[in-house]
Amino acid sequence: xxxxxxxxxxxxxxxxxxxxxxxxxxxxxxxxxxxxxxxxxxxxxxxxxxxxxxxxxxxxxxxxxx
Numbered sequence: 001x002x003x004x005x006x007x008x009x010x011x012x013x014x015x016x017x018x019x020x021x022x023x024x025x026x027x028x029x030x031x032x033x034x035x036x037x038x039x040x041x042x043x044x045x046x047x048x049x050x051x052x053x054x055x056x057x058x059x060x061x062x063x064x065x066x
Contacts (some may be wrong), residue, residue, distance in 0.1 A: 001039040005032055 012029040015021055031063065051063040 003037055005035065008032060009036060 008030070009032045012021065012025055012032070013018065015025070048063065052060045053063060054060050
């Protein structure tokens with residue numbers, strides 16, 4: 001997600017606190033939020049997939065999924 005979209009999310013959020021969002025802006029806000037959440041989840045998954053555990057003997061093991 002690029003900075004321009006994040007800036008737009010913040011702009012719409014500030015505007016919604018005042019209570020002056022149009023229906024089109026509400027739809028745009030929902031779409032941008034969904035994009036942001038998807039990007040966040042993808043980044044979190046990539047981070048968790050790259051975690052390697054190391055025991056006292058120095059053996060490494062990938063973090064497994066349950």
